[in-house]
Amino acid sequence: MISELELFRNETLAEGLVKAIRRYDGRPVSIMEVCGTHTMAISRYGIRELLPPNVRLISGPGCPVCVTPSFYLKSALELCRRENTIVATFGDMMRIPYKGVSLLTEKALGRDIRMVYSPLDSLDIARQHPDKTVIFLSVGFETTVPVTAIAVLEAAQQGLDNFMILSANKTIPAAMHLLSSDPEVAVDGFLYPGHVSAVIGSGLYEELAKAYGIPGAVTGFDPADILGSILYVLEQIQDNKATVANLYSMVVQPGGNPIARGKIDEVFEPSDAVWRGLGQIPGSGLRLREKYRSFDAWSLINGSVEERDEEARGCRCGDILKGKCLPSDCKLFGKACTPETPVGSCMVSSEGTCAAYYRYQ
């Protein structure tokens, strides 16, 4: 049963916040929720329909699966077909299509592909199968990278030489600068992700607010949290201010989590990275440092897959990820591209913008 506390937090509070938001009578604004979990929560709670017509929510690039370029999946498929190989992955990656094939279809054909809940689970698999190479598909932002780093450190410490990762890990700051400075995107405010911010801290957002004059709020995932952050951003816009509120201060510190960041820095170094739909963003990726390069599964690919992002014809995921258009503006949406027959990963991932729009609206 839902506790009274939850009811208070969600319903009564939410109602008051919606009333306050509806009083906004300023210029039309676009507020971007950077994070895929926010996109899903916004759709899940029907928040868009509660906003006045002059307040538009647009979805950003914060779904790690959605911004993973096609060559990564092509590489993962190539690796899972190798002899004596086990590919370990988070569930989200299983259904992403690459030219009609996915890890799920490869699994049905007999490839050893295991769904895991943590990178450390794949380390256990490696221990249990010393005769096989276990490759963890490492996709995610600062939220999941620290645990991947710990897995690599443990593997190194224990001399596990049959564990590798295929890193497509990305970091949020460079992408945020890109979006903030893109005149075509025209964002008036940001809703910042609670869990990524727990690692990187809220300080970065202050920089962005100062540099680009865009206010924002770090927020959690309950309806009242999200509505509260929208209200904060609207008040800032109305007062011509651009500061950042931390509405998730129980979890997020200005400096983030130094231990988690330390683990990332110990194992990874910044690299350029291709983001699906956004292109290459300098310094926005993470690759294994020289010391840990023996765990790098990219060495097995050895250049056989060209680092190019190929999108299906007509797929507008790129514009959707930049908030330039809505899923419903894409000609494929709901027709050629549905959760049953996804064309792009935004329709597959549980945090994908298209999946959120399709499922809940």
Place this chain on the structure above:
Amino acid sequence: MSEIITLAHGSGGKLTHQLIQGIFQKHFRNDWLLEGGDSAVLETLPGQMAFTTDSYVIHPLFFRGGNIGKLAVCGTVNDLAVCGAIPKYISCGWIIEEGFPLGELEEIAESMAATAQEAGVFIVTGDTKIVPRGCADKLFLNTSGVGFIPKGLRLAPALIRPGDQVIVTGTIGDHGTAILIEREQLQVETGLASDCAPLNGMLERVTASMGGAVRLMRDPTRGGVATTLNEFTEGQDFGIRLEEHALPVKGAVSGLCGMLGMDPLYIANEGKAVLIVDGAQAERAMELLRSHPNGQDATVIGEVVADHPGKVYMRTLAGGHRIIDMLVGDQLPRIC
């Protein structure tokens, strides 16, 4: 008898007989089974006959709250019960992988017998096949069941009309979440157990005293409550509006689902039923359900509506609305 099942147990010879007599006949004792014929010869049932079959391939075989045997009996009893039938007889087909421990087989048979007794049904016929190692995952079960629908009782989507209430007989998502924790060996201590239980006694209590006020019943197993309700509304000229605040979800279920990006509405239940009941008599139905141990947490979760025909939608905690669609494939845990 040896400690494990071997191919010889399926040969039809002495070991097969030992297996049947030593485990199945010992636990499922009833006149029809003990006759040992190629068919169970049964009395004619009064009223319309309901007949159902289902196969069980669950992993792990033993879980908190039950095992594959209990699940198989409950599943078949419940498939009959939600059609308004009074379950009577069950068959059981066993496909066992060579090497399966006999002790575990006996434990499963024992719990099947106990569940059958609880539900008031008899396991009257069966079959055993042993397959070589690697040809099955330990143990598969198939159960079929027959029961009869009392005269005058009719349940059908065509009877549903706007204003009818949607009732779920208890907390949702318990079974699927408990299984997920055990299957994936998630390092969380939730105390959750499968809700696996026979529903016939509780549902009979409602249909026997309220007859036509009950429009339709279903047990929301795979695909959960959301899928069941979509099956109700598909192609119909009515819709269903759910109230998010009313959904009975245990804290541990909503917590784990939140962490993994799953929705309890789509998670399997094995001891719950969804009922569509005449709005004017919903309160009476709730009283009857709550007076049974398996229905103590029964809750009205929504209403049949004339708008949104063919759709299920939900008024959310924030006061917005969202469509509750059918799920595509399994829910997959998310990255972050």
